[in-house]
Amino acid sequence: MRFTAMLMAAASVFAVSAAHAQTPVKVKIGVLNDQSGLYADLGGQGSVWAAKKAVSDFNAASKGLQVEVVFADHQNKADVGTSIARQWYDVDGVDLIVDTPNSGVALAVSQVTKEKNKVFINSGAATSDLTGKACSPNTVHWTYDTWALANGTGKAMTKNGGDTWFFLTADYAFGHALERDTSEVVKANGGKVVGNVRVPLNNADFSSFLLQAQSSKAKVIGLANAGGDTINSIKQAAEYGIVEGGQKLAGLLIFLTDVHSLGLKTAQGLNLTSAWYWDMTDANRAFAKEFSAANGGKFPTDVMAGVYSGVTHYLKAVEATKSAKDGAAVVAEMKKIPTDDKLFGKGEVRADGRQIHPMYLFEVKKPSESKGPYDYYTLKATIPANEAFRPLDQGDCPLVKKT
Amino acid sequence: MFELIGVAPQALFGQLLLGLINGAFYAMLSLGLAVIFGLLNVINFTHGAQYMMGAFGAWMALNYLGIPFWGALIVSPIVVAIIGMIIERTLLRRLYNLDHLYGLLLTFGLALIIEGLFRRQYGSSGLPYGNPLPGGTNLGFMFLPNYRAFVVVASLVVCLVTWFVIERTKLGSYLRAATERPDLVQAFGIDVPRMITLTYGFGVGLAALAGVLAAPAYQVSPTMGSNLIIVVFAVVVIGGMGSIMGAIVTGFGLGVVEGLTKVFYPEASSTVIFVIMAIVLMVKPTGLFGTAK
Numbered sequence: 001m002r003f004t005a006m007l008m009a010a011a012s013v014f015a016v017s018a019a020h021a022q023t024p025v026k027v028k029i030g031v032l033n034d035q036s037g038l039y040a041d042l043g044g045q046g047s048v049w050a051a052k053k054a055v056s057d058f059n060a061a062s063k064g065l066q067v068e069v070v071f072a073d074h075q076n077k078a079d080v081g082t083s084i085a086r087q088w089y090d091v092d093g094v095d096l097i098v099d100t101p102n103s104g105v106a107l108a109v110s111q112v113t114k115e116k117n118k119v120f121i122n123s124g125a126a127t128s129d130l131t132g133k134a135c136s137p138n139t140v141h142w143t144y145d146t147w148a149l150a151n152g153t154g155k156a157m158t159k160n161g162g163d164t165w166f167f168l169t170a171d172y173a174f175g176h177a178l179e180r181d182t183s184e185v186v187k188a189n190g191g192k193v194v195g196n197v198r199v200p201l202n203n204a205d206f207s208s209f210l211l212q213a214q215s216s217k218a219k220v221i222g223l224a225n226a227g228g229d230t231i232n233s234i235k236q237a238a239e240y241g242i243v244e245g246g247q248k249l250a251g252l253l254i255f256l257t258d259v260h261s262l263g264l265k266t267a268q269g270l271n272l273t274s275a276w277y278w279d280m281t282d283a284n285r286a287f288a289k290e291f292s293a294a295n296g297g298k299f300p301t302d303v304m305a306g307v308y309s310g311v312t313h314y315l316k317a318v319e320a321t322k323s324a325k326d327g328a329a330v331v332a333e334m335k336k337i338p339t340d341d342k343l344f345g346k347g348e349v350r351a352d353g354r355q356i357h358p359m360y361l362f363e364v365k366k367p368s369e370s371k372g373p374y375d376y377y378t379l380k381a382t383i384p385a386n387e388a389f390r391p392l393d394q395g396d397c398p399l400v401k402k403t
Numbered sequence: 404m405f406e407l408i409g410v411a412p413q414a415l416f417g418q419l420l421l422g423l424i425n426g427a428f429y430a431m432l433s434l435g436l437a438v439i440f441g442l443l444n445v446i447n448f449t450h451g452a453q454y455m456m457g458a459f460g461a462w463m464a465l466n467y468l469g470i471p472f473w474g475a476l477i478v479s480p481i482v483v484a485i486i487g488m489i490i491e492r493t494l495l496r497r498l499y500n501l502d503h504l505y506g507l508l509l510t511f512g513l514a515l516i517i518e519g520l521f522r523r524q525y526g527s528s529g530l531p532y533g534n535p536l537p538g539g540t541n542l543g544f545m546f547l548p549n550y551r552a553f554v555v556v557a558s559l560v561v562c563l564v565t566w567f568v569i570e571r572t573k574l575g576s577y578l579r580a581a582t583e584r585p586d587l588v589q590a591f592g593i594d595v596p597r598m599i600t601l602t603y604g605f606g607v608g609l610a611a612l613a614g615v616l617a618a619p620a621y622q623v624s625p626t627m628g629s630n631l632i633i634v635v636f637a638v639v640v641i642g643g644m645g646s647i648m649g650a651i652v653t654g655f656g657l658g659v660v661e662g663l664t665k666v667f668y669p670e671a672s673s674t675v676i677f678v679i680m681a682i683v684l685m686v687k688p689t690g691l692f693g694t695a696k
Contacts, residue, residue: 197669200669204631207424214546228529235622239548257528262531263533265533
């Protein structure tokens, strides 16, 4: 608190001495994500760092903004997430909530944000419903979604001859959405879904399900799960010789931290879709280097980069509207000005709240090809921004006017 | 008959075998719990964390000391057991005269602390650990990975040896006597406190051994124990608290039941054990193999 007070003092001194001598616009950003559970590595403290980095790179103080960043742990529980959101909005004066992985929590927080007329920029959650049926004038979905993942990995594998699919699906909102979106892509590209199995969340042993997938004789086994579930299914698929037997694994949602946890020996050859990878441009590499130095040698994920990019664009909008209090007005401004930052490049926020940027199809390297820490991916294809996400008119978002 | 339930016999045999493999982990973990509860009267909630420490021990042995899996199989349980004995000497010992609840709270708190420390150091998504026995055998009805076959055999041997030592040897009879009448056994010149420390160490070592065995098959992560421990407690309750043979038989048995559920109705596979627990508690509250004290 003392540090905050010092910052505020410093900022006000700065503001007074500035030429226009206005009282600064106060902005409070809350990073709400999993700080301790299975998604803590892909967001967690890394996302908090990314949000703070975005604020300092933006030079907020010199632009008349006085920004504070706070964070909390939603423990992957929707009730915990919404009560923190209410506390932040009602009592603590938070204007923006960012990150929030876990589709269940994200949908609930989006609802609260709309009710309180604040802003919610989601980077970590996957469900495409955030900009579909459940879209909101106060919510922006930044990094990726189930439709984009399905469209990337699903399409590429079906077109490469993987025309029969069997799904291992995590039995909750996210898994169902990912399976649904991928099935549609597979069918649209001439493939067939021959079976699926709904696996309870946090299952340790996948042998039985893998055997069912094996006996289905499907060419591709689609993993519509995340985190530890994905890691365990890939690890055990190797044990049962599934890939050697000629079937392919499609990890539909795989983060850099998952590959790190699996090790290249097990993960090599996997295809995956991601919005951002650290080793693509000089700006990304510089960001990763700085991140790594500040976070004990870890490297940033696409979710953290999305937080950086989202917060940057939000601050631009607040600078233009000169107030953070009316959330819907800030989001409207975010949709009006094009997005442009060093990590995600140029893009836009669509009417339904979907941020549009290219997606990338990667293949995991062999251990012999990897030259340094976290050197894990080879770029296979770039999906241009206008093809990477669900077309605006197909999402059933009430904000989009039907013509 | 098999066609009646809509599953080919081959698939069924495969699933039965898989159930046994899963049951091997349940059996080893619930065995350790049963030994500790039977002889110390402590409900050891740290068991899951100790299982996790066993797996991490294997990882550390490999990455920091270059000790391969087979060495870790011995080193890691011993180290974790020593840590367990230190906990028993310094903390648990003070609670023996109090209600079970205090031991439960202490061990639960310890489990949270240990998990938190590991998460802080190694992150939540886990670490890679290679398979020491790659490849497998085609049994005709299923592909059996060599490593899984090894796990079943190893755990059966460990379980049976433990049962034999406790129920059929002189050492075991001392142990059982010490739980019934510690004062009398002490009067015969046997160092009861030391025996209890060693017993706790042994139970913890069993958990760590299961952890080492799990490292090549499952994700080595800080939460791997807490995900499993609740199921294992249900296994112990179904088998009868403190019953050694009960823990072994129900461990393997419930593994098979869970395996079959994964074929017929996968959505229920994470709950079926608790349904069975509820039924057993209604019909026979002491558990299938338990006796009322």
